[in-house]
Amino acid sequence: MRAIVLAPDQPDRIAFAEVPEPAPAVDEVVIEVRAVSLNRGEYRRLRQMAPGTVVGYDPAGIVAVEAADGSGPPRGTRVIGLLPNGSWAQRVAVPARVVAPIPERVTFEQAACVPVAGLTSLAALAHGAPLLGKRVLITGAAGGVGRFAVQLARLQGARVTALVGGPGRAAGMRELGAEEVIERIAPDGEPFDLILESVGGEVLTAALPRIAHRGTMVIIGGSSDTPSAFDGLVFARKGPITIHGMSLFLEMERQGMDRREMGWLLSLVADGRLDPQVDRVASWREMGSLLRALGAREINGKAVATVD
Ligand SMILES: NC(=O)c1ccc[n+]([C@@H]2O[C@H](COP(=O)([O-])OP(=O)(O)OC[C@H]3O[C@@H](n4cnc5c(N)ncnc54)[C@H](OP(=O)(O)O)[C@@H]3O)[C@@H](O)[C@H]2O)c1
Missing domain, CATH: 3.40.50.720 (NAD(P)-binding Rossmann-like Domain)
Structure with a gap:
């Protein structure tokens, strides 16, 4: 499958690469990724991580493979997840404890902003x-x-x-x-x-x-x-x-935060009480220019890349 990896020799320090399919643990869900939001932490870590690392915290997409232990949502559910790395990929394995269903009225682009921010x-x-x-x-x-x-x-x-x-x-x-x-x-x-x-x-x-x-x-x-x-x-x-x-x-460990809080935030978005402030959306093929705009403080809110 395709993913965006850290490539220090490239202009924006990223490149597309063929990487292995995710191998989920029993309590992990495989998400078919539709959108990811960009965070300054990812931008910063492009200068710190090992070359070849798949970047990305915030996947939003569809459950492609259910958690084998039954702890996650069923196949086909629209969900968000949270990971320290690995989300800028076509598919990603995420622990079910940090996978939350996306309410009907919320788009993948909006939902992808919720986990980290x-x-x-x-x-x-x-x-x-x-x-x-x-x-x-x-x-x-x-x-x-x-x-x-x-x-x-x-x-x-x-x-x-x-x-x-x-x-x-x-x-x-x-x-x-x-x-x-x-x-x-x-x-x-x-x-x-x-x-x-x-x-x-x-x-x-x-x-x-x-x-x-x-x-x-x-x-x-x-x-x-x-x-x-x-x-x-x-x-x-x-x-x-x-x-x-x-x-x-x-802090999530300290405060006992998990998919429950992700679900609360998504329900606020669905009710119109919380606006993720999506300022810019582009294909993940334009990830370099999205990263440059984020670095230059040109994004008022969130930038989102669609995985197409
Ligand atoms: N501790 C954690 O776990 C955690 C989690 C998420 C984020 N963070 C950190 O929280 C911060 C915000 O993250 P974010 O994703 O919201 O980033 P962001 O969207 O890029 O927002 C950062 C804001 O900081 C302001 N800023 C002021 N001086 C700046 C400078 N010299 N360079 C760049 N920005 C400057 C910018 O607003 P103006 O242009 O209006 O000044 C910008 O809107 C980042 O430092 C990030 O690393 C930490």
Whole structure:
């Protein structure tokens, strides 16, 4: 079967290759992949993984082979899955515990956005729960995770501030539920009970002094690839604040998250209460140009590749 593998000698560091069919374990489902969404983590890991590795976290498609132990959905079910690698392929084996059926009204393109971006937002926001009435700052809000986080925080009753890189990146942010859209973090102002931080560099430096007494910052990434300077006295003066580093797969184990949460998120999409913000869709033959657009911060929300 065909798959997209890491190929460091190619212009976008990817190439199509013939790879073996998946060999599922007894508790795994084989998904015939129809769409995958792109994540900055995949883009970043194109510089870190071994050549020949099949890329991809987020498959959406149809169950081609049921889990032999009966733990997954039947053949023919439209599903999403979640994997650390391997989804940019025609078929992929995924543990049934992270395979969730796609509701009728949700497209493969929308559904493919849910696993990493949706679960990361949900898991990070859980660190501030209950969010009713709380002030939440989302950095990198224009991106895939950011747009899920703004909506999920608002759905939980938070007052959301969205940090974006410029005016063109703010499109639709208020409609998604942001009370305030900012382009830089001022040194003073009402503190935030929860900060979901993914940019790093100067953004992290500016955000730290704005954490509320007893507030929490969840650091999920560092899209700017820049280290941050900070004054330790900020913490001493504020007393108890929490900074939590989060990696999705470890966090899912920690919080006991699985297909149940994937199903909740999909049901919100089906009800029209959560919009995956699909900004660009192209064939996986155009994966290089989708990756370039993601790297250049041109995607407002999510980019999706169809496996045709
Ligand atoms: N810990 C985990 O398990 C986990 C899971 C998922 C994602 N992540 C991380 O979370 C972050 C967001 O992921 P994503 O898939 O939502 O990425 P994305 O769609 O590319 O969004 C990243 C956002 O960061 C902003 N940004 C600010 N400075 C940037 C810079 N110098 N370079 C690039 N982007 C910059 C961009 O918005 P503006 O242009 O408006 O500034 C962009 O919208 C990434 O760092 C990713 O690695 C971590």
